[in-house]
Every structure is written in C-alpha cells, then in structure tokens.
Amino acid sequence: MKINHNIQLQDNKLKHFLNIKSLPKSYIIDIINRAEEFHKGGSLPKYLDKVVASLFFEPSTRTKTTFELASKKISSDFINIDIANSSTLKGESILDMIKTIEAMSCQMFVVRHSVPGTAHYIAESVSDKISVINAGDGSNEHPTQAMLDMFTIKKHKGEFENLKVSIVGDILHSRVAKSLIYALNTLETKEINIVGPKKLIPDNYSDMNVNYFSNMNEGIKDSDVIIMLRLQKERMHDALISMDSYYVDYGLSRERLKHANNDVIVMHPGPINRGIEIESSVADGPNSVILNQVSYGISVRMAIMSILFDNN
Numbered sequence: 085m086k087i088n089h090n091i092q093l094q095d096n097k098l099k100h101f102l103n104i105k106s107l108p109k110s111y112i113i114d115i116i117n118r119a120e121e122f123h124k125g126g127s128l129p130k131y132l133d134k135v136v137a138s139l140f141f142e143p144s145t146r147t148k149t150t151f152e153l154a155s156k157k158i159s160s161d162f163i164n165i166d167i168a169n170s171s172t173l174k175g176e177s178i179l180d181m182i183k184t185i186e187a188m189s190c191q192m193f194v195v196r197h198s199v200p201g202t203a204h205y206i207a208e209s210v211s212d213k214i215s216v217i218n219a220g221d222g223s224n225e226h227p228t229q230a231m232l233d234m235f236t237i238k239k240h241k242g243e244f245e246n247l248k249v250s251i252v253g254d255i256l257h258s259r260v261a262k263s264l265i266y267a268l269n270t271l272e273t274k275e276i277n278i279v280g281p282k283k284l285i286p287d288n289y290s291d292m293n294v295n296y297f298s299n300m301n302e303g304i305k306d307s308d309v310i311i312m313l314r315l316q317k318e319r320m321h322d323a324l325i326s327m328d329s330y331y332v333d334y335g336l337s338r339e340r341l342k343h344a345n346n347d348v349i350v351m352h353p354g355p356i357n358r359g360i361e362i363e364s365s366v367a368d369g370p371n372s373v374i375l376n377q378v379s380y381g382i383s384v385r386m387a388i389m390s391i392l393f394d395n396n
C-alpha cells in the first residue's frame with residue numbers, strides 16, 4: 085500500500101494524526117504543551133456532541149484503554165467496535181464497515197491494523213467531517229506512542245538537545261521505534277543510538293540519523309534515556325532469535341544499567357516481557373518510568389483528540 089504522509093495536514097492544520105514522519109516540530113511542541121496543561125489538572129474542554137469509534141484489528145490493552153479514558157475525560161462518546169465479532173468477518177470490506185459507522189454520526193476513528201498504511205487509506209476514504217488517528221499500522225508507525233514518549237522525556241529530562249537516547253531491541257519490526265526515531269530527530273536530540281542484533285535492525289538504518297551498536301554495553305554507555313522494546317514475535321516470519329541468548333546479550337539487568345548515567349530513565353511502551361528484554365528489578369526499579377508513560381498517555385491522547393476536534 086502506498087502511504088501518503090502528507091494528508092494529515094490540511095491548510096496547515098492537523099486534520100488527522102497518522103505519522104510522525106513529515107510532522108513539523110511546532111505541531112509536536114503544541115501537543116506536548118497542551119498535554120502538560122491537561123496533566124497539571126487544567127480545565128478540560130467538553131466535546132459533548134462528538135463521537136469517537138475505535139477500530140482495533142490487532143490486540144491492545146494500554147493504547148485502547150487510554151484512548152477510551154481520554155475521550156471520556158473530554159466528554160466525547162466512545163464506542164468500541166468489536167472487531168472479533170464484526171461483519172468484516174462476514175466478508176464486509178473495511179471501507180464498507182467504515183461507511184456504516186460513519187452513518188452513525190462519528191467524528192473520529194482510532195484505527196490499529198497490521199497492514200502499514202491502513203489508517204492513511206481510511207483517512208483518504210472518509211468524508212471530510214471525520215478525523216482518523218493511527219493507533220499503530222503494522223511495522224510502520226505508532227505516532228501517539230511516540231508523542232507520549234516525547235512527553236515522558238520532556239517531563240523527566242526537561243529538553244532534548246543535550247540528550248543521549250538509546251533504543252534497544254527489535255527495531256526492524258517495531259512501529260514504536262520508527263515513530264520514536266522520527267520524533268527524536270525532529271526535536272533535535274543530540275545522540276540517538278539503536279542497539280540490537282543485526283538481524284533486527286533495518287537495512288536502511290544509516291538514513292535514519294542514528295548510531296548503531298550490536299554491543300549493548302557500548303550502546304547504552306552514558307545514556308540519559310534507555311527505551312527497551314519487545315521482541316515482536318508475531319511479525320517475525322522465521323524463528324530469528326533465541327530468547328535465552330537474547331537476554332544474555334540484550335536484556336537490561338541492574339548490572340548492565342550501570343553503563344548508563346546514574347540518573348538514566350528506563351522506558352518501555354509495553355507489553356513488557358520480564359526476563360526476556362528486561363529484568364524485573366529494573367522494570368520495577370527507581371530508574372523506571374514505565375508506568376508513568378501509561379498515565380501520561382491519557383493526557384497526550386486527550387491533547388491530540390482535542391486538537392483534531394478543534395480543527396474540524
């Protein structure tokens with residue numbers, strides 16, 4: 085599917101929220117600032133006449149739930165389309181399904197699908213009253229996750245220009261990693277390291293303005309932020325990796341964390357695999373901000389949804 089990265093902006097306003105690639109810095113800053121207002125407990129807008137439909141064709145706990153909570157906090161209705169029991173299983177195309185839900189007067193779709201570009205395709209096909217948010221399209225992007233990750237870094241580190249950020253794990257299959265790298269580059273992060281076995285690193289990494297390390301201790305040395313990723317077994321077509329050797333080479337243990345700065349923050353988009361990519365004592369330890377990320381996700385999604393409602 086050919087992905088149109090430019091449809092999210094119309095007349096210099098965010099119409100949809102689909103990708104971090106091509107999203108200018110000022111839009112990222114606006115979202116972080118608005119999310120900060122909501123997080124501080126500022127007054128909340130009310131979108132009583134708006135209806136949001138969530139369409140998750142892939143499993144999700146935190147993303148879907150925080151979208152629902154975000155929608156409720158800004159007083160918009162939220163409907164969960166039960167995909168497992170939906171009429172797409174009876175042969176209805178995604179577009180026919182979308183048109184049917186559109187006829188129920190929805191103003192926003194939140195879409196997760198395993199095929200890259202699905203949210204973009206839906207955004208190009210719906211009427212202009214509707215905004216589409218990409219909640220993850222295959223191994224392409226996960227832009228709201230990147231926004232909550234930027235919010236987390238801003239909150240705990242204050243800025244980006246002097247930071248060394250290391251992203252560790254399955255970069256190849258991870259949409260989180262792609263969106264993160266775009267966002268960190270747009271925000272002019274000083275140094276971005278990617279760390280993992282060569283077979284989990286995209287061939288074109290040299291175009292991504294990152295440094296690659298196959299050695300974990302070197303890759304996280306003096307880091308201010310470490311972002312751990314899950315092995316995306318569902319996207320690996322062959323058994324590429326042995327879990328035991330992965331933990332030995334790339335698991336984040338307390339011992340290994342000593343290579344990073346003392347005040348390093350450890351992040352993970354979840355779901356976490358304890359004992360595969362991260363030791364429990366690190367996931368639950370003093371440097372971890374993994375659960376903070378989940379709660380910031382609500383304010384960040386409120387900010388994105390409210391900006392789209394205001395623009396439409």
Ligand code: NCD
Binds near residue numbers: 146229316354
């Ligand atoms: C991620 C996802 O689904 O892309 N999780 C999330 O949204 N919090 C990462 C993952 O599945 O590993």
